[in-house]
Amino acid sequence: MKFAYLALLLAAVGGWVVVQNRKRLGQMAQQAAVWVLIFVGVLAGIGLWDDVRRTVVPSQAVLQGGTITVPRAPDGHYYLTVQVNDAPLRFMVDTGASDIVLTQADAKKVGIQLDQLVYSSRALSANGEVGIAPVVLETVTLGPVRREGIRAVVNAGEMHQSLLGMRYLQQFSKIEIGDGALLLTP
Incomplete structure (x- = not known):
């Protein structure tokens, strides 16, 4: 149920953004791709944090x-x-x-x-x-x-x-x- 609510909310916000920027769809797609890459980068950083910490600050x-x-x-x-x-x-x-x-x-x-x-x-x-x-x-x-x-x-x-x-x-x-x-x- 929560997933359906989030999907509906995302569709509503996404639809509003597309309607507001319908004359600049190419630029909007670039910006969306940048945000997706930032989001994926943050998730990768969180997932790899323990490995990075062990390398940077080794422990006994x-x-x-x-x-x-x-x-x-x-x-x-x-x-x-x-x-x-x-x-x-x-x-x-x-x-x-x-x-x-x-x-x-x-x-x-x-x-x-x-x-x-x-x-x-x-x-x-x-x-x-x-x-x-x-x-x-x-x-x-x-x-x-x-x-x-x-x-x-x-x-x-x-x-x-x-x-x-x-x-x-x-x-x-x-x-x-x-x-x-x-x-x-x-």
Whole structure:
């Protein structure tokens, strides 16, 4: 019944358009063809969106045996989604960082009170010297690996991405980079 109503409505609107543009039928047919192509293009984009998203923003996966595979992102870095205090955070793997380094925004997401932090240490970063505040994360879960009481720092400077440093990565028995992927074996 709904289909019949839509067909009748389309016929009425289409008939009105044809009557109004009867002197320009060729131009009207071109415009109709353009709109049909736009509609088909939008439908194709919606249908292929998951494939496009996986190509543009690759995601990590846990393989049989618990090995975590992380495809290299288009910018050449490796990004992991890690559960910190039961909140998902996106980290960039940084083998040049010693610790887990949280942005202030990510620290707030995991329940750290920013106004109570004491930036008692300094660190050298790509942006120069910055203040850092030591914190302890209640839980950090990456795939099948769950750890409690993990030390981290909150960066006082401007950062766009939290960093996953070597002290955390060394908890894995094997770290491999090859064929465009990072493999972490528990």
